[in-house]
Every structure is written in structure tokens, then in C-alpha cells.
Amino acid sequence: MDETAHGMTIIVKTVTRLTVGLILLFGIYIVLHGHLTPGGGFAGGVIIALSFVHLMLAFGKGVALKKLSRPMASCIESAGGLMFLAIALLGYTGGWFFFNYLTGRGQPFRIFSAGIIPLCNIAISLKVGAGLFAVFMALVFLGVWEGDKK
Amino acid sequence: MNITPLFIVLPLGGAFLTPLLGKRWKYFPGAACNIITFCMLCLSIAAVAMVYRYGIIMYRVGGWMPPVGIALVLDSLSAFMLVTVNLVAFIVAVYSIDYMKMYTARWNFYTLFLLMIAGMNGMIITGDLFNLFVFLEIASIASYALVAFGTEQEELEAAFKYAVMGSLASSLILLGIALLYGFTSTLNMADMAQIIAGRRGSQLLLFVSGLFIMGFGLKTALIPFHAWLPDAHPSAPAPISAMLSGVLIKTLGIYSLMRIFFSILGMTDAVLNILLALGAVSMAIGVFLAIGQWDFKRLLAYHSISQVGYVMLGIGLGTPLGILGGLFHLFNHSIFKSLLFLNSGAVVYATGTRDLRLMGGLKERMPVTAATSFIASMSISGVPPFNGFWSKLVIIVACVQGGRYGYAFLAALVSLITLASFMKVQRYAFYGRLGEKWRHAAEVPFSMRFAMIVMAAACLFGGALLLPSISAPFLKGAEEALLLGTGYAGRVMENLK
Amino acid sequence: MTVYLLCLILFLIGVYCILIKRNLIKIIIGLGIMEYGLFLFFVLVGYRMRGRAPILEPDQIIADMVDPLPQALVLTAIVIGLATTALLATLAMRLYEKYGTFDITQIRKLRG
Numbered sequence: 001m002d003e004t005a006h007g008m009t010i011i012v013k014t015v016t017r018l019t020v021g022l023i024l025l026f027g028i029y030i031v032l033h034g035h036l037t038p039g040g041g042f043a044g045g046v047i048i049a050l051s052f053v054h055l056m057l058a059f060g061k062g063v064a065l066k067k068l069s070r071p072m073a074s075c076i077e078s079a080g081g082l083m084f085l086a087i088a089l090l091g092y093t094g095g096w097f098f099f100n101y102l103t104g105r106g107q108p109f110r111i112f113s114a115g116i117i118p119l120c121n122i123a124i125s126l127k128v129g130a131g132l133f134a135v136f137m138a139l140v141f142l143g144v145w146e147g148d149k150k
Numbered sequence: 151m152n153i154t155p156l157f158i159v160l161p162l163g164g165a166f167l168t169p170l171l172g173k174r175w176k177y178f179p180g181a182a183c184n185i186i187t188f189c190m191l192c193l194s195i196a197a198v199a200m201v202y203r204y205g206i207i208m209y210r211v212g213g214w215m216p217p218v219g220i221a222l223v224l225d226s227l228s229a230f231m232l233v234t235v236n237l238v239a240f241i242v243a244v245y246s247i248d249y250m251k252m253y254t255a256r257w258n259f260y261t262l263f264l265l266m267i268a269g270m271n272g273m274i275i276t277g278d279l280f281n282l283f284v285f286l287e288i289a290s291i292a293s294y295a296l297v298a299f300g301t302e303q304e305e306l307e308a309a310f311k312y313a314v315m316g317s318l319a320s321s322l323i324l325l326g327i328a329l330l331y332g333f334t335s336t337l338n339m340a341d342m343a344q345i346i347a348g349r350r351g352s353q354l355l356l357f358v359s360g361l362f363i364m365g366f367g368l369k370t371a372l373i374p375f376h377a378w379l380p381d382a383h384p385s386a387p388a389p390i391s392a393m394l395s396g397v398l399i400k401t402l403g404i405y406s407l408m409r410i411f412f413s414i415l416g417m418t419d420a421v422l423n424i425l426l427a428l429g430a431v432s433m434a435i436g437v438f439l440a441i442g443q444w445d446f447k448r449l450l451a452y453h454s455i456s457q458v459g460y461v462m463l464g465i466g467l468g469t470p471l472g473i474l475g476g477l478f479h480l481f482n483h484s485i486f487k488s489l490l491f492l493n494s495g496a497v498v499y500a501t502g503t504r505d506l507r508l509m510g511g512l513k514e515r516m517p518v519t520a521a522t523s524f525i526a527s528m529s530i531s532g533v534p535p536f537n538g539f540w541s542k543l544v545i546i547v548a549c550v551q552g553g554r555y556g557y558a559f560l561a562a563l564v565s566l567i568t569l570a571s572f573m574k575v576q577r578y579a580f581y582g583r584l585g586e587k588w589r590h591a592a593e594v595p596f597s598m599r600f601a602m603i604v605m606a607a608a609c610l611f612g613g614a615l616l617l618p619s620i621s622a623p624f625l626k627g628a629e630e631a632l633l634l635g636t637g638y639a640g641r642v643m644e645n646l647k
Numbered sequence: 648m649t650v651y652l653l654c655l656i657l658f659l660i661g662v663y664c665i666l667i668k669r670n671l672i673k674i675i676i677g678l679g680i681m682e683y684g685l686f687l688f689f690v691l692v693g694y695r696m697r698g699r700a701p702i703l704e705p706d707q708i709i710a711d712m713v714d715p716l717p718q719a720l721v722l723t724a725i726v727i728g729l730a731t732t733a734l735l736a737t738l739a740m741r742l743y744e745k746y747g748t749f750d751i752t753q754i755r756k757l758r759g
Contacts, residue, residue: 038702042726074169081166085159096213097155128726135733142740280720287727294734303745304756310738314665317678317731321685324724325658328689331717381757 006060016058041124049132080126161268172257179260202623223277226627308381319368343639370403384447388495396488429462475544511584531569537612657684
């Protein structure tokens with residue numbers, strides 16, 4: 001691997017290798033505990049996206065795109081939105097759109113106790129995370145213009 | 151009763167599916183969009199019939215009772231706006247099948263288009279104030295991106311201006327909502343109306359009224375908040391200009407103003423007079439700025455400002471006949487302004503230019519476009535027996551009945567100047583000698599012709615909406631729903647049982 | 648009362664940036680400042696005297712909590728602001744490609 005060609009210095013790369021997995025894990029923790037602690041889908045999704053952006057800043061575009069390419073990001077984003085809509089539509093089985101139909105809800109402080117809310121959080125985090133990363137990718141690839149334009 | 155969420159679910163589902171499948175199957179986005187908008191049109195006509203039979207329909211999302219949960223409320227005014235929006239959306243979707251061949255990356259267009267429709271429908275049927283704001287933002291951001299769709303120089307500049315001014319307006323609206331929440335501690339519209347009815351005369355309500363008139367007035371492009379419209383509407387692709395001018399400024403602006411002022415805050419004489427004055431000024435200044443234009447779509451954009459002034463004039467009168475005239479003109483303007491923008495798109499498709507001085511004699515090569523454009527021009531100028539005549543007549547009669555002779559005279563004068571302006575368009579674009587360059591211009595493809603002919607037929611027979619049997623569920627129902635004022639809250643509350 | 652006035656000053660600084668500054672990026676930053684001043688105001692509307700954060704803990708008597716509803720609404724509004732800023736940033740970059748400048752007095756092809 002060509003260490004010094006792309007990205008930043010070797011100190012940044014070493015630290016990134018250690019921390020980027022932890023950032024991703026922290027983001028997933030915030031998403032899953034959205035009904036118990038502050039956070040939820042939006043904040044967790046942003047942290048997950050930022051872990052990929054961190055990877056790209058430290059190592060360059062090639063490595064980050066190998067982990068999550070642009071078509072894949074678009075697919076995950078649409079899948080997240082569709083999952084959210086499907087969960088809402090399945091509420092019709094309980095009688096109302098967006099009804100909380102899963103069992104075991106209402107017990108405080110347990111992680112699987114809020115019905116559809118953790119599933120909705122996961123769907124939102126997929127959409128926000130992939131979407132934010134795709135936006136960042138689009139802005140980076142747009143910046144490749146020729147030097148002085150008239 | 152359970153069809154109410156479908157108005158949001160169908161376009162939103164289509165908008166999420168299109169990026170997944172649209173890149174692989176080239177025909178999927180166009181076909182899906184047309185099918186979805188056709189289903190929405192049928193559903194909205196069914197909604198009109200249902201509301202006429204059952205009264206106000208309320209749907210509790212998730213089974214949670216309002217004011218804890220969000221409620222979707224369908225009353226006659228909502229049903230009326232739904233039919234307007236979905237009819238124009240379907241016609242524009244049919245037109246886009248052939249028109250968007252001029253652009254690349256068509257799946258982007260259909261995604262944003264379906265998101266805009268989902269946002270507008272959501273605004274119309276919601277019964278919760280913050281939900282209104284969220285759907286307002288969905289529709290607005292989709293429209294900012296659609297204005298910049300062609301990514302030429304002028305389109306990007308127009309989209310930037312539109313986006314900054316639109317975000318400023320949305321911030322003012324959010325400030326108003328925050329202040330109202332602090333005042334009443336609830337977000338449900340019916341609940342808020344009942345709490346405000348008991349605490350009138352507070353100065354906070356005056357400030358909030360001012361904020362909403364500024365915020366929603368910018369979305370409606372009333373003078374003096376109109377500066378973004380003459381740049382944004384010509385720069386968008388023609389079907390999107392038709393949607394923007396035809397339904398977006400009315401849903402985001404006029405419908406929201408009516409819903410907030412009539413049903414929640416309670417309409418006072420001061421606010422009615424302000425709206426009346428703004429409407430009259432928009433009418434006059436819009437048409438005077440339009441006369442000197444040589445760009446076809448820019449001229450149509452300035453006329454949009456003027457006609458929206460007519461609607462505001464009708465509603466600002468406050469009398470039943472005035473409101474009927476205003477709502478009827480809202481519907482008619484959606485039809486004939488969309489038709490005019492679709493015509494301009496057909497001209498651009500065939501000749502590649504929007505400048506009136508370069509065109510000439512297109513009537514021989516493009517008969518369908520010329521005929522429908524003639525019908526639309528007669529409608530907007532208020533020539534009998536087209537639909538524009540009936541709605542302008544109702545507004546002028548309402549002005550005279552209310553004793554406001556100055557406004558009636560102004561309305562008639564503006565109508566005459568509109569006629570002069572469109573005579574100029576007809577003469578330069580379609581009549582006269584056929585220019586050398588356009589000898590090989592061809593008539594536009596089938597889907598565009600179909601869309602324009604359907605709209606022209608609606609222009610021709612639109613006056614029939616005033617017949618008692620048709621107007622009872624549709625126009626008269628909407629007018630009665632508005633005049634109910636804060637009685638809206640009472641009706642919704644008794645639906646809670 | 649002073650807190651609300653400070654939020655208003657933040658809002659006015661944002662509006663000043665949008666109106667007076669000539670650089671496209673500074674206009675976008677001004678829009679962001681204005682929106683965040685507004686969100687801060689909205690969250691402060693929900694404050695209760697001697698309230699604490701609205702999180703329920705296992706062994707806890709239900710004491711006074713601040714209003715959680717504005718916090719949820721502001722979260723939604725922040726995401727909307729993010730989408731608008733992303734769109735405006737992309738438009739600004741494309742405008743730089745086409746016109747060669749970020750100065751709004753030079754980007755004036757549409758008039759009349």
C-alpha cells in the first residue's frame with residue numbers, strides 16, 4: 001500500500017485506524033438506544049456518516065469509496081426510506097397508519113420495549129447516514145474543476 | 151375513511167423507489183410517476199364526494215388522540231385544493247414524458263417531482279401546525295432543486311436567489327409557530343383555535359399575524375415579496391414552471407394563509423384590509439411590469455403575480471361571494487396558467503428559444519399549440535365564455551356589492567391590460583409571417599399535445615363549475631368551510647368522539 | 648428575558664449577513680446563523696423554572712422537567728436546515744464553475 005501518496009500524514013492515519021471503528025460503534029449505540037437516551041436516528045446517522053468522512057479525510061478518496069461506493073450509498077439511502085414507509089404501512093394491521101403494532105411495548109428502561117420505535121430509528125439512521133455521505137461525496141467530486149475559468 | 155394517509159404515502163413511496171429502480175429500467179420513473187398521479191387524481195375526486203357526504207373527516211395518525219397525536223383533517227377546502235393540485239400534477243406528469251427528453255438524468259427529475267407533490271398534499275391535509283411546516287419545507291426544497299435542474303448559468307443564479315429568499319421566509323414562519331406554541335402550548339390546529347378564541351386581543355397575536363403575512367406572502371409572491379418569482383419561474387423546465395406557478399405558490403401561500411387566518415387565529419377586519427390592499431397592489435404592479443417583457447416565460451411569471459393578486463382581492467373582501475370568486479379564480483388560474491407554461495414549453499421544444507422577437511408565424515407549423523394558446527390567452531384575459539371570465543365576473547360583482555367601486559374598476563382595468571399583453575404574445579409568437587428559421591419546426595409529440603388539449607377543454611368548460619349541482623360539493627363547500635372560521639375547531643372536536 | 652433578547656440579536660446578525668455581504672459563502676453562513684438563533688429561541692420557549700433534562704432514569708422520582716416537545720421539533724428543523732445548506736453549497740460551487748467568481752455583484756445575468 002502506498003502510504004504517503006494520498007491522504008494525510010502517517011500519524012493521522014495511525015490514529016484513524018484506531019478510532020474510526022469506535023466512532024462507527026458509538027453511532028450505532030446512539031441509534032439503538034434512541035428511545036432510552038438522547039439521540040435517536042438523526043444524531044446517530046450523522047455520527048455514522050462522519051466515521052466514513054473521517055476515513056476519507058485521512059486516507060484519500062480511493063479507500064473510502066472502496067468501503068462505500070456512490071451507487072451503494074444511493075441504494076442504502078433509498079432502502080432506508082422505503083423501510084420507514086413499509087413500517088408505517090404495516091401499521092394498518094393494527095388499524096391505523098403508523099400504529100405501534102409490535103408487542104412487548106411499554107416496559108421502561110429495556111431496549112426491546114418500544115415497539116416500532118427502534119426499527120424506525122434504524123431506518124432513519126440508514127437514510128441520514130448514507131445521505132450525508134453521498135452529499136459529501138458529491139461536493140468533493142464537484143470540486144475537480146480546471147484552474148482559472150473566465 | 152382510511153384513504154387519507156394515502157395522499158402522502160403514494161408519492162413518497164414513488165420518490166423513494168425511483169432512485170433504486172430508475173437507474174436500471176429507463177422507463178420506470180416516467181411510468182411510475184404517471185400511474186401514481188393518476189391514482190391521486192381519482193382519490194382526490196373520491197375525497198370530494200366523501201367530504202360532501204360525511205362532513206369533516208379526521209384521521210388520527212398512529213391511533214393517538216389529538217392533541218397528543220397528529221391529526222389529518224379533510225374538510226371541503228382541503229378536498230378542493232387536493233383536486234386542483236392533483237389534476238395539474240397528472241397533466242404535467244403526462245406532459246413530462248416527452249418534454250424531459252431534452253434533459254439528462256431524468257430519474258432525478260421524477261424523484262424531486264414526486265417529493266414536491268407529496269409535500270403539497272401533506273400541507274393540504276394536515277391538521278397540525280408543525281406538520282404543516284415540515285411539509286412546507288419538503289415541497290420548498292424540492293422546488294429549489296427543480297428550478298436549478300438544467301444547471302445553466304441563469305438557472306443556477308435564479309435557484310440561489312429563490313433558495314435564500316425561501317429559507318428566510320420559512321424561518322419567519324417557524325418563528326411565528328414558535329411564538330404561537332409558547333402562547334397556547336399546543337400544536338394541533340383545532341385545539342389552538344379554541345384556546346386563542348378565549349384570549350383574543352393580545353399583542354402577541356398581532357406580531358404573529360404580521361410574521362405569517364410576511365412569510366407566507368413571500369411564498370405566494372405578493373408585492374413587495376415577489377422578487378424571486380420573475381427569475382425562478384422562467385428558469386425551471388416548462389412542466390416545473392407550470393407546477394410552480396399553477397399550484398405551488400397557491401398551496402404554500404394562499405391555502406396556508408387562509409387556513410391559519412380563518413381557522414386558527416380568527417380573521418379580523420384589519421387583516422382582511424391588509425390582504426385586500428396587497429392583492430390590489432399585486433394585480434396592478436404585476437401587469438404593468440409584464441407589458442414590457444419580451445421573454446415569453448418571464449412575461450407569464452409576471453402575470454402570475456397579477457392573477458394571484460386577483461385571488462387575494464377576492465378573499466380579502468371577506469363576503470361569501472368574494473370568497474367564492476377568489477377560490478374559483480384560484481382553480482381557474484391553475485388551469486390556464488399551467489396551460490400557458492406548457493405552451494411555452496412546446497414552443498421551446500420546437501424552436502429552442504423563448505424570445506418573442508425571434509419567433510413568428512408558428513401557427514402554420516404548430517396548430518395544436520397555437521389553438522390551445524389562444525384559448526388560454528382568452529381565459530386569462532377574462533373573455534367570455536371561457537372560465538377566466540366567470541371568476542373575474544364574480545370577483546368584480548362582489549367588489550361592487552361590497553361598495554368598493556375603486557377595486558372593481560381596478561380589476562376591470564387590469565383585465566384589459568392583460569388582454570393587451572396577451573394580444574402581443576399571440577401576434578409575435580403565433581401569427582404574422584413564418585420566420586425563415588422555423589420552416590422546419592414540427593408539432594410537438596403526442597403526450598404533450600394530449601396534455602395541452604385536456605387543459606384547454608377544462609378552460610372551455612370551466613364555467614360549468616358555477617352550476618348549483620356541481621358547485622355544491624366543490625366550490626360552495628370550500629367557501630362554506632372557509633366562512634366557518636373558528637367553527638372549524640368545533641367541528642373537528644366533535645369528530646373526536 | 649435577556650436570553651430571548653440575545654437570541655433575537657443572533658437572528659438579526661444572521662439577517663444582516665444575508666442582506667449586506669457580497670460573497671455567496673458568507674450569505675450561506677449568515678443563513679445558518681439566523682436559523683440557529685431561531686432554533687435556540689424555540690428550545691428556550693420550553694424552559695420550566697428549576698426544570699431538569701427530560702430523560703427518565705431508573706430510580707428517580709418524577710420531578711419537574713423542561714418541555715421536550717420543542718426539542719424534538721428543533722431536531723427536525725436542524726435536519727431541514729442541513730438539507731438547505733447542502734443544496735445552497737452545491738449551487739454555490741456550480742455558480743463558481745460557471746461564472747468564475749463568488750461575488751454576487753458580478754452574478755447578474757438576469758435582470759428586468
